[in-house]
Amino acid sequence: MYSGIADFFKSGLFHWAGDATTFKGDDNFIELVCSPNNPDGATRDAVLGTHAGKRIHDMAYYRPQYSPMRGPADHDVMLFTVSKATGHAGTRIGWAVVKNKEVAQKMVKFIEMNSIGVSKDSQIRAARILKVISDGYEFPDPESTVRFFHFGRHLLADRWQRLRQAVEASGRFSLPQFSPEFCEFFKEHAETYPGFAWVRCEEGQDCEAFFKTMKVLSRSGKHFGAGSNYVRISMLDRDTNFDIFIKRISSKD
Amino acid sequence: MYSGIADFFKSGLFHWAGDATTFKGDDNFIELVCSPNNPDGATRDAVLGTHAGKRIHDMAYYRPQYSPMRGPADHDVMLFTVSKATGHAGTRIGWAVVKNKEVAQKMVKFIEMNSIGVSKDSQIRAARILKVISDGYEFPDPESTVRFFHFGRHLLADRWQRLRQAVEASGRFSLPQFSPEFCEFFKEHAETYPGFAWVRCEEGQDCEAFFKTMKVLSRSGKHFGAGSNYVRISMLDRDTNFDIFIKRISSKD
Numbered sequence: 484m485y486s487g488i489a490d491f492f493k494s495g496l497f498h499w500a501g502d503a504t505t506f507k508g509d510d511n512f513i514e515l516v517c518s519p520n521n522p523d524g525a526t527r528d529a530v531l532g533t534h535a536g537k538r539i540h541d542m543a544y545y546r547p548q549y550s551p552m553r554g555p556a557d558h559d560v561m562l563f564t565v566s567k568a569t570g571h572a573g574t575r576i577g578w579a580v581v582k583n584k585e586v587a588q589k590m591v592k593f594i595e596m597n598s599i600g601v602s603k604d605s606q607i608r609a610a611r612i613l614k615v616i617s618d619g620y621e622f623p624d625p626e627s628t629v630r631f632f633h634f635g636r637h638l639l640a641d642r643w644q645r646l647r648q649a650v651e652a653s654g655r656f657s658l659p660q661f662s663p664e665f666c667e668f669f670k671e672h673a674e675t676y677p678g679f680a681w682v683r684c685e686e687g688q689d690c691e692a693f694f695k696t697m698k699v700l701s702r703s704g705k706h707f708g709a710g711s712n713y714v715r716i717s718m719l720d721r722d723t724n725f726d727i728f729i730k731r732i733s734s735k736d
Numbered sequence: 737m738y739s740g741i742a743d744f745f746k747s748g749l750f751h752w753a754g755d756a757t758t759f760k761g762d763d764n765f766i767e768l769v770c771s772p773n774n775p776d777g778a779t780r781d782a783v784l785g786t787h788a789g790k791r792i793h794d795m796a797y798y799r800p801q802y803s804p805m806r807g808p809a810d811h812d813v814m815l816f817t818v819s820k821a822t823g824h825a826g827t828r829i830g831w832a833v834v835k836n837k838e839v840a841q842k843m844v845k846f847i848e849m850n851s852i853g854v855s856k857d858s859q860i861r862a863a864r865i866l867k868v869i870s871d872g873y874e875f876p877d878p879e880s881t882v883r884f885f886h887f888g889r890h891l892l893a894d895r896w897q898r899l900r901q902a903v904e905a906s907g908r909f910s911l912p913q914f915s916p917e918f919c920e921f922f923k924e925h926a927e928t929y930p931g932f933a934w935v936r937c938e939e940g941q942d943c944e945a946f947f948k949t950m951k952v953l954s955r956s957g958k959h960f961g962a963g964s965n966y967v968r969i970s971m972l973d974r975d976t977n978f979d980i981f982i983k984r985i986s987s988k989d
Contacts, residue, residue, distance in 0.1 A: 487849040488745070495746030573856030596740040602855040603826030 502708055503530045510535035516558075519544040522707050522715040523659050524677025526550070543567040543577075544678055548635030551666035551673040560586065565609045567678060569616065569631070570719070576601065576609040632668065639676035642718055642725060646680055649733045656690070657683045680716045690714040697731045755961050756783050763788035769811075772797040775960050775968040776912050777930025779803070796820040796830075797931055801888030804919035804926040813839065818862045820931060822869065822884070823972070829854065829862040885921065892929035895971055895978060899933055902986045909943070910936045933969045943967040950984045 490499050500506055503514050516538055518527035529538050540558040544550060546568050564577035581587040594601060616631040623630070650658055661675035682701070684690035689711045691703040704713025720728070743752050753759055756767050769791055771780035782791050793811040797803060799821050817830035834840040847854060869884040876883070903911055914928035935954070937943035942964045944956040957966025973981070 491846070491849045492742060492745045493748030495748060573853070575851055575853065575855045593744070596744045597850065598828055600826070600828065602828045602858040604857040604861050605855040608857050 506531060512536040514538050515541060517541045517543075519550045519675070519677065522677075522679045522702075522704075523681040524549070524661070524675055524679065525659065526553075546635075547632040547666065547668040547673075548639055548676065549678055550675050551664040552668040553664065554667045556580075559583065565612065569612050571609065571612060574602075574605040574609050576605050636669070636673075636676065639678075639718065640674065643674075643676045645729050646718070649729050650682075652733060655685055655693075657685055676718070678717070678719050680718055682714050682716060684712050684714070687712050694732075697734065699728060699731055759784060765789040767791045768794060770794045770796075772803045772928070772930060775930075775932045775955075775957075776934040777802070777914070777928055777932065778912065779806075799888075800885040800919065800921040800926075801892055801929065802931055803928050804917040805921040806917065807920045809833075812836065818865065822865050824862065824865060827855075827858040827862050829858050889922070889926075889929065892931075892971065893927065896927075896929045898982050899971070902982050903935075905986060908938055908946075910938060929971070931970070931972050933971055935967050935969060937965050937967075940965050947985075950987065952981060952984055 489497055497513070500508060500512065506512065506514075512531065512535075514529050514531045514536055516527055516529050518540060519525065520527045521544065524544070537560075538558065539560045539562065540556070541562045542556060543562065543564045544567050545552070545556065545563075549567075559582050561580045562577060563579070565574055566572035566577070579587070579590060581590065619627075619630050647658060650656055659677075659681055663672040663674050665671070666673035682690065682694075684693055689703075691701050691711065691714050694701045694714055694716075699716070701714035701716045703711050704715070705711050707713070707715065716728070718725075742750055750766065753761060753765065759765065759767075765784065765788075767782050767784050767789055769780055769782050771793060772778060773780045774797065777797070790813075791811065792813045792815065793809070794815045795809060795811075796815065796817045797820050798805070798809065798816075802820075812835050814833045815830060816832070818827055819825035819830070832840070832843060834843065872880075872883050900911060903909055912930075912934055916925045916927050918924070919926035935943065935947075937946055942956075944954055944964065944967050947954045947967055947969075952969070954967035954969045956964050957968070958964050960966070960968065969981070971978075
């Protein structure tokens with residue numbers, strides 16, 4: 484989706500050149516680094532090195548509920564969004580932390596050209612949501628035990644445990660494995676709990692079709708540069724839907 | 737601003753070709769018709785005819801408070817916005833009425849490519865605002881006399897009267913003249929009260945600089961394809977600011 488608008492307009496400035504790992508071009512490139520990665524949740528580094536080209540780091544999933552916080556991030560251009568941070572995808576609010584002032588000014592100019600500005604309603608709502616979450620840590624209410632990222636991590640830990648149990652019991656598919664790392668946010672070793680399950684069907688079949696037989700809709704790995712023996716499944720649906728999902732993949736018939 | 741994003745990306749699909757009245761090209765064009773026009777408030781028709789090319793009608797100011805409603809509009813592609821209709825520019829919500837299904841689908845696709853979707857917060861707020869205004873006419877509250885477009889027209893009529901008096905008294909600038917027309921919304925003959933005053937300085941001087949000497953900031957006509965002896969001034973600022981504006985241009989020193 485990243486370069487969608489440039490390709491859509493047949494931009495004379497740049498175009499989508501495909502997967503960075505197979506890139507064969509000169510030094511005039513922009514590498515988009517999605518870390519933690521969608522769909523597999525893995526921490527990623529730039530694969531084309533840092534001596535040439537430019538890099539944009541999409542850090543949408545770099546949030547304590549999903550991934551251990553490895554300390555301050557220090558890339559040239561870093562993208563964030565409330566969508567994955569708090570679940571408010573519909574507000575369409577993101578932000579960037581950018582080192583170079585000229586690049587930042589061009590990004591502001593782009594927003595002005597594109598839509599004259601971003602919804603004030605959304606900006607106000609997003610600011611309010613972030614304030615509530617931040618206040619929950621800076622000024623904890625002694626009567627409340629709800630801290631947003633703790634809540635999110637607890638929920639995801641429970642879901643990932645249930646999913647891993649179901650996957651192990653079935654023996655027909657597998658999940659990525661992650662090593663615990665020290666998290667600078669929780670100040671302890673923490674597991675990785677991606678927002679998506681990146682599932683591999685072990686018998687090499689069409690995994691999307693296989694899940695469909697269990698009445699589970701998934702997104703085939705072929706949309707993500709992988710084989711059709713992979714599917715992506717959201718871990719962020721409502722509790723009742725997640726319960727049904729686990730029940731269906733655990734069914735023995 | 738219209739073609740800004742295409743020029744910004746150096747689009748291979750289309751580019752801004754300038755003022756339609758001076759267009760010298762083949763039949764493969766899109767004419768943007770802004771009616772009522774910004775900045776002068778005049779009703780406009782396509783100038784390149786309708787036998788060739790395509791037309792997009794920007795009808796942002798086609799609202800009863802500004803302009804007599806001449807009955808149902810029937811153009812191929814018509815653009816509207818809450819910005820000018822209700823003053824909620826910051827919600828960034830507009831809509832289009834489109835005859836051709838394929839064109840409409842391409843517009844939806846563009847929104848998806850551009851931002852994956854439009855702020856739900858803004859959509860909900862805009863829908864609520866439009867409902868309140870619509871309900872004010874469909875289900876009038878006997879205890880309330882506030883009907884939105886009546887209120888807006890009344891306010892603009894008062895402002896335009898005060899502006900025309902001040903302009904006449906000064907003798908140094910002039911305003912466009914409009915003939916009353918039958919308005920299908922108010923069911924009576926109605927004046928035109930544009931959201932902008934398009935002011936001509938009669939002595940041919942730099943009008944923006946001249947207004948600056950009166951401590952009035954305006955936007956020079958040269959940004960709108962006219963001479964610097966014109967300026968555009970908003971008629972939609974807050975009451976207190978409008979009062980100061982009239983006072984400053986009426987000052988005799």
